[in-house]
Amino acid sequence: MSGVPARDPRPCFDVQTVRREFPILQRMVHGKPLAYLDNGASAQRPNAVIDAVDDYERRHHANIHRGVHTLSQEATALYEGARDSLVRFINARSRHELVLVRGTTEAINLVAQSFARPLLKAGDEVLITHLEHHANIVPWQMVCEQTGAKLRVVPMDANGEVQVESAEALFSPRTRLFACAHVSNALGTVLPVRRLVAAAKARGIVTLVDGAQAVAHAAVDVQDLGCDFYAFSGHKLFAPTGIGVLYGREALLERMPPWQGGGDMILTVSFQKTTYNALPYKFEAGTPNISGAVGLGAAVEFLRGLDLQAAHAHEHALLGYATRILGGLDCLRIIGTASAKASLVSFVVAGVHPHDLGTILDQDGIAIRTGHHCAMPVMEFFKVPATARASFAFYNTFEEIDRLAAAVARARSLLT
Amino acid sequence: MDIKDLYRDVILDHNRRPRNFGALEPADVSVEGFNPLCGDRLTLRLRMADGRIADIRFDGQGCAISTASASLMTEAVKGLTRPQALELFDRVHRLLTDDEAGPEDLGKLAALSGVREFPARVKCASLCWHTLASALHSPAAGDLPAVSTE
Numbered sequence: 001m002s003g004v005p006a007r008d009p010r011p012c013f014d015v016q017t018v019r020r021e022f023p024i025l026q027r028m029v030h031g032k033p034l035a036y037l038d039n040g041a042s043a044q045r046p047n048a049v050i051d052a053v054d055d056y057e058r059r060h061h062a063n064i065h066r067g068v069h070t071l072s073q074e075a076t077a078l079y080e081g082a083r084d085s086l087v088r089f090i091n092a093r094s095r096h097e098l099v100l101v102r103g104t105t106e107a108i109n110l111v112a113q114s115f116a117r118p119l120l121k122a123g124d125e126v127l128i129t130h131l132e133h134h135a136n137i138v139p140w141q142m143v144c145e146q147t148g149a150k151l152r153v154v155p156m157d158a159n160g161e162v163q164v165e166s167a168e169a170l171f172s173p174r175t176r177l178f179a180c181a182h183v184s185n186a187l188g189t190v191l192p193v194r195r196l197v198a199a200a201k202a203r204g205i206v207t208l209v210d211g212a213q214a215v216a217h218a219a220v221d222v223q224d225l226g227c228d229f230y231a232f233s234g235h236k237l238f239a240p241t242g243i244g245v246l247y248g249r250e251a252l253l254e255r256m257p258p259w260q261g262g263g264d265m266i267l268t269v270s271f272q273k274t275t276y277n278a279l280p281y282k283f284e285a286g287t288p289n290i291s292g293a294v295g296l297g298a299a300v301e302f303l304r305g306l307d308l309q310a311a312h313a314h315e316h317a318l319l320g321y322a323t324r325i326l327g328g329l330d331c332l333r334i335i336g337t338a339s340a341k342a343s344l345v346s347f348v349v350a351g352v353h354p355h356d357l358g359t360i361l362d363q364d365g366i367a368i369r370t371g372h373h374c375a376m377p378v379m380e381f382f383k384v385p386a387t388a389r390a391s392f393a394f395y396n397t398f399e400e401i402d403r404l405a406a407a408v409a410r411a412r413s414l415l416t
Numbered sequence: 417m418d419i420k421d422l423y424r425d426v427i428l429d430h431n432r433r434p435r436n437f438g439a440l441e442p443a444d445v446s447v448e449g450f451n452p453l454c455g456d457r458l459t460l461r462l463r464m465a466d467g468r469i470a471d472i473r474f475d476g477q478g479c480a481i482s483t484a485s486a487s488l489m490t491e492a493v494k495g496l497t498r499p500q501a502l503e504l505f506d507r508v509h510r511l512l513t514d515d516e517a518g519p520e521d522l523g524k525l526a527a528l529s530g531v532r533e534f535p536a537r538v539k540c541a542s543l544c545w546h547t548l549a550s551a552l553h554s555p556a557a558g559d560l561p562a563v564s565t566e
Contacts, residue, residue, distance in 0.1 A: 030417070353479035355454055356423075359534060363419045372455045385455040385477050414423060415431065415480055 013307070013314040019395050021046040021302075032365030035400040040185055040344050040391030041369050042235045043216055045295070048305075049239055052298035053291050063287055065264055079290050082297025083280075089300040090230065091221040092247050096279035099246040099253070100293055104212040105135040107231035107246035108179070110283065111208055112139035114259040115229075115252065116177055122148030125174045127205075129154040129162045129191070130381060131184040134374040136210045140179060149176070156381065160187040160336040164195045171199070177206045182214035182230075186375035186387070187336025188319075188344040190214075197226045206252070212236055216393065217315060217342040219308060222247050234292060238393075239299035243292030246283070253279050260285040311394035318392045319343040322401045326390075329408060335387050344391035346373075349408060351416035354388040360411040366404055417533055423480065426488070426527035431480035436490035440473040445556045449476075449547030451539055456482050460547045464557055468497050479540050481531060486544035488525055498552050498559070505549050512538050 019025050024044045027034045036044060056078060062071035064079050080095075087098050101107045116126065126140045130153055144151045152175075154167045167178070178200040182193050197207045208229040211220060215232045222230045229252075233244040248256075258265050258276055262285035267275045276282045322345045327334055331350035349357060358370035369389045372379045379385060390404055443461035450457050458476035462469055472494055474486045489508075493501045504525075510517040511529055519526030531541045553559045 353477075353482075355456075355479040355537070355540060356481070359422065359537060360419055363417075371453070376455070379455065385457070414419070415428065 013310040013394070015314060015395060015397055018306070018311075019397075021048070022395055023047065023050070025395060029365040029367070030363050035364075035366040035396075035403055037390040037392060037396065037400065037404060038367045038369045039216070039393040039396075040213060040236070040373075040389060042241070043238045043393050044395070045238055045240070046299070046302050048302040049295045049298045053240060053295045056291050056294045061291070064290055065281075075290055078294050078297070079288070082293040085297040085300045085304075086245055089220075089303075090215075090245070090247055091223050093223065093250065096250050097247055097253065099248065099280040099283045100288055101231075101244050101246050101283075102242055102289065103233035103235070103244035104210060104231045105139075105233075107229075107244060108135055108208065108210065109139045110246055110259045111229050111231075111248070112143040114256045114283075115206070116140075116143045116149075117146055118257065119176055120144070120147035120149040123174055124149040124176045125152050125172060126150070127152050127154060127167070127170055127175050127178045129167070129180045130156040131160060131162065131187060131189060131191075131375065131378050132179075132181055133185050133210065133212065134376070135212075136179055136181060137377070140177075150174075153377075154180075156189075159338050160184065160189045160378075161338045162189070162191055162196075164192055164199055167196055168199050171203050171205060175200075175203070175205050177208065179208040179210065182209050182211045182220075183217065183342040184336070184375070184378070185213045185344075186373040186378045186389070187338065187346055188341040188391075189336060189338035190218075190340040190342055192340075193227070194225055201226060213342060213344075218312060228252055234296040234299065237296070237299055238302065239296035240289075240292045243289045243296050245296075250279065253283070256283075258282050258285065262286045264288075306394075315343040315392055315394050315396075318396055318398065318401065319345070321398055322390060322392070322404075325401060325405045326408070329405060331412065332408065335382050335384065343393075344389055346387040346389045348384050348387050349412055352408075352412050354386045356415055357388050357408065357411050360414065361404070361407050364403065364407045364410075366400075366407055368404070421530035422534055422537070424527045424530060426524055427480065427484040427530075430484035430487040434474075434483050434487040436473045436487065436494075438473055438475055440471060445551045445554050447547050447551040447554065449543045449550075451478075451482075451543050453539065454479070456540065456543055458482070458486060458544055458547055460486075460544065460551055462551055462557060467558055468495060469493050469501060470495075474544065478543070479537075481537050481540040482543055485528060485541040488527070489544050489548060492523070492525055493548065498557065502549065502552055505545050508545055509542065512541055 022044050060074040062075045064076040092098050156162050200207045207227045209227045211230050211232040215237050228249050230247040235241040265277050265285040333348050335346040354370035371386050440461035444464045445462045448459050456478035460474050463471040472490045519529045
């Protein structure tokens with residue numbers, strides 16, 4: 001077979017109908033239709049989310065869990081309703097297990113400081129993998145410094161895969177916690193999370209999964225995964241920024257001290273003694289991001305209304321097409337060739353620095369991410385300073401990938 | 417705004433064939449510049465004689481804007497005194513950031529004036545210049561604490 005690779009012929013998913021739900025996708029950038037291929041950094045919002053936030057701001061805003069007046073009760077119902085939607089979305093056992101936080105980063109820091117810090121003794125070990133985002137490295141480095149524990153790193157192979165056996169080889173009697181990405185943001189690798197978690201659990205090791213890059217691409221069932229903690233951000237799931245989720249097994253959350261002190265996380269306060277509120281409020285000090293939570297609840301309800309299986313199949317077809325068509329370009333090297341990947345392609349082009357590529361593509365209305373993707377150890381491993389990354393959502397099209405490939409070829413002829 | 421405003425022929429040429437690229441042995445001053453946002457790295461080495469930049473070379477990895485800016489800079493400052501080079505730093509900095517600043521008398525460096533239309537790329541062009549300023553403010557380059565601007 002030669003020439004342009006064939007597109008997946010299955011007409012299972014009407015991408016144009018879905019695109020109409022996302023007003024920003026109608027935008028022009030530098031006179032060209034926007035091709036938004038930076039969903040791994042942040043996904044766009046559908047009308048359902050924009051309208052829910054707008055309605056909240058216009059009609060229902062007040063502080064929650066406090067006032068007896070109508071608006072406060074409505075705001076509380078919307079905020080807690082969003083929590084219920086999220087409980088269903090990830091199949092948590094109960095709302096006690098679902099803590100609303102600012103995002104994945106805050107969720108991981110919460111676990112590092114509230115769960116790991118009191119537990120870790122000098123000589124204990126925290127295990128992560130080589131392909132983590134900085135947000136799943138630095139909080140563990142900090143808690144290791146605070147406690148004298150050691151941070152150990154499961155290696156990855158040349159495809160950007162992490163093998164269960166590599167993790168098992170590093171589990172030791174001193175390993176207290178294992179934290180890994182569900183999907184690598186820099187490479188797209190889908191980790192064998194269920195098997196990694198099972199291997200850790202068999203040794204009594206507590207597990208945290210960074211789901212920031214996973215939730216938009218696959219149905220996540222935390223009970224099925226078996227992990228103790230699961231963290232993700234709303235804005236990568238078509239919701240606003242500044243809101244996210246920490247799922248934790250109730251027995252563990254129950255044992256953990258609050259992370260931050262303040263309003264809403266207490267039952268009674270006197271200068272002698274404070275009693276903490278029940279789960280999940282114990283971990284939600286201060287007035288939270290109410291409108292963000294409303295938006296996140298609307299986002300997962302919007303997703304429930306889609307044929308998610310078909311949406312994910314479309315994404316997978318986009319990944320296959322992009323891999324073939326970009327991989328077919330001269331001088332382009334795909335970084336991250338795991339057998340199981342989420343729909344993103346990280347790549348470098350000989351003679352074209354990713355930042356130049358990003359600027360040139362932007363002039364064509366194409367938005368991609370360029371840089372180290374907050375995963376400098378991954379860049380170091382592949383001996384590149386940075387990569388270009390096209391990351392897809394179900395609203396992306398094959399035509400956008402054609403435009404990407406053509407623009408990459410033009411950038412190369414301009415610069416080399 | 418045209419992409420060729422940014423990638424002018426002078427820039428493309430200096431990116432393809434960077435001048436004064438590579439190590440300088442021996443050097444009086446060696447300073448590393450790093451842009452943590454994009455991972456660009458640059459090492460600048462200077463040899464001073466009679467208060468002038470007798471020789472200057474750079475190496476590292478960066479985008480076309482960063483490479484071309486460093487290449488153009490090494491050509492422009494070779495032979496200049498410390499104060500002359502620092503004055504040139506100020507002028508280029510204004511060229512990159514101030515819409516009112518004109519490219520008069522800047523010679524080939526005027527090719528950098530397109531960068532200010534692309535705010536996300538100003539740091540690429542200015543990395544080498546900040547590295548130069550930092551090199552010139554080191555005692556080995558003849559800086560005296562009394563006249564330091566820091």
